[in-house]
Amino acid sequence: xxxxxxxxxxxxxRAGGGFGLGLAFFLIVVTLVPFGVGPKSSLLAAIxxxxxxxxxxxxxxxxxxxxxxxxxxxxxxxxxxxxxLPMEAIVSVKALAHWLTTGxxxxxxxxxxxxxxxxPLAGYTPLILSLLIGTPALSVIGTFGxxxxxxLKRGGLLLSLLVxxxxxxxLIFGAEMARRGVAGLDITTPMSMLAGxxxxxxxLLPFASAAALRVNLR
Amino acid sequence: MGIEVSDLSVARGGIKVLEGVSxxxxxxxxxxxxxxxxxxxxxxxRAIAGLQPPLGGTISCAPDSLVYAAHAxxxxxxxxxxxxxxxxxxxxxxxxxxxxxxxxDLTTLAxxxxxxxxxxxxxxxxxxxxxxxxxxxxxxxxxxxxLDVDAVxxxxxxxxxxxxxxxxxxxxxxxxxxxxEADTLDIAGFRAKAPAPDDFDGAFL
Numbered sequence: 001x002x003x004x005x006x007x008x009x010x011x012x013x014r015a016g017g018g019f020g021l022g023l024a025f026f027l028i029v030v031t032l033v034p035f036g037v038g039p040k041s042s043l044l045a046a047i048x049x050x051x052x053x054x055x056x057x058x059x060x061x062x063x064x065x066x067x068x069x070x071x072x073x074x075x076x077x078x079x080x081x082x083x084x085l086p087m088e089a090i091v092s093v094k095a096l097a098h099w100l101t102t103g104x105x106x107x108x109x110x111x112x113x114x115x116x117x118x119x120p121l122a123g124y125t126p127l128i129l130s131l132l133i134g135t136p137a138l139s140v141i142g143t144f145g146x147x148x149x150x151x152l153k154r155g156g157l158l159l160s161l162l163v164x165x166x167x168x169x170x171l172i173f174g175a176e177m178a179r180r181g182v183a184g185l186d187i188t189t190p191m192s193m194l195a196g197x198x199x200x201x202x203x204l205l206p207f208a209s210a211a212a213l214r215v216n217l218r
Numbered sequence: 219m220g221i222e223v224s225d226l227s228v229a230r231g232g233i234k235v236l237e238g239v240s241x242x243x244x245x246x247x248x249x250x251x252x253x254x255x256x257x258x259x260x261x262x263x264r265a266i267a268g269l270q271p272p273l274g275g276t277i278s279c280a281p282d283s284l285v286y287a288a289h290a291x292x293x294x295x296x297x298x299x300x301x302x303x304x305x306x307x308x309x310x311x312x313x314x315x316x317x318x319x320x321x322x323d324l325t326t327l328a329x330x331x332x333x334x335x336x337x338x339x340x341x342x343x344x345x346x347x348x349x350x351x352x353x354x355x356x357x358x359x360x361x362x363x364x365l366d367v368d369a370v371x372x373x374x375x376x377x378x379x380x381x382x383x384x385x386x387x388x389x390x391x392x393x394x395x396x397x398x399e400a401d402t403l404d405i406a407g408f409r410a411k412a413p414a415p416d417d418f419d420g421a422f423l
Contacts, residue, residue, distance in 0.1 A: 074291070075288050
């Protein structure tokens with residue numbers, strides 16, 4: 001399992017691995033929003049938590065179809081499926097590798113991007129916390145979508161359509177937590193809901209992803 | 219150890235292609251599957267490897283004794299030869315990759331990225347993966363595609379060494395490997411018969 005994780009991280013870092021893809025997309029969204037809505041700093045401060053969450057979610061979505069597609073194309077998915085690793089472990093490691101290469105860099109870059117959007121100082125900790133809690137759910141749900149659509153030509157569109165509705169609860173509670181943080185309100189309720197969603201998806205979805213993958217490999 | 223297959227039927231794309239396949243592969247034996255294109259050799263091998271459930275019949279073999287090598291080699295273009303092999307060695311819980319490198323003459327290519335190898339060299343690397351898994355039963359689908367004469371001999375030598383160590387191999391291939399001791403099974407005789415249209419109206423309802 002560790003070997004698979006290390007291999008996936010190594011592949012992401014090498015040329016063409018797509019490590020910076022999500023981060024670059026996030027940067028583009030965040031730098032373009034002020035041009036789109038105008039330079040009024042009070043307006044930017046009001047929409048900053050929502051924009052940052054939306055940007056993170058879309059950046060995550062961008063790299064989902066790579067999770068299994070590359071392994072499918074070169075045949076290593078077949079070989080992994082016959083290796084002594086359980087399929088549930090494979091999909092969990094894939095989701096973890098996706099989070100480490102996409103979700104975690106976004107969380108770490110958020111303070112800088114928050115500055116670009118004039119995020120009030122009180123909002124930083126809740127926003128970063130909400131992304132830290134919420135982005136693993138995005139990776140796990142996305143891995144499920146990728147497992148469902150693996151092997152389909154141009155499966156990216158279908159993947160987005162399947163995954164976006166499942167992302168909505170995470171987005172609602174994540175953005176709500178960040179918004180409350182900015183307003184100086186209590187964040188406990190959305191935080192526990194968000195954490196609950198993340199824990200639930202991590203506990204249940206690997207089994208669904210593994211089943212979907214087994215069906216698709218037939 | 220070995221594989222015993224009895225009365226197996228397999229389907230591809232929802233259509234039954236083979237039925238009543240029965241054979242037994244003893245340890246230290248090679249069984250070569252022959253048959254025309256599209257007869258279902260790959261489907262049969264995938265079913266035995268556990269990638270797809272058979273329609274009927276049984277496959278019995280010791281757990282964790284199979285290793286499957288498909289048409290595609292499953293190599294990562296940006297990883298080097300050593301990194302590719304080491305990964306599979308770690309997945310299968312073995313350590314030493316140097317005998318596999320030597321058996322397929324990959325030592326001089328050790329640090330080359332797999333993407334920069336020729337088709338035959340990639341295939342050799344894919345076959346070297348079999349050695350690092352340490353599994354006793356090899357399930358091989360067209361193992362000699364894009365290999366030159368020397369490499370085919372190299373592969374035959376690796377199979378012989380594997381047999382000498384008590385392993386066995388089941389392969390689908392069209393070319394003559396020079397393995398005189400191999401058994402051959404022509405699976406064209408197991409072609410599934412088209413189902414009788416017993417319920418003609420049902421097809422339209």
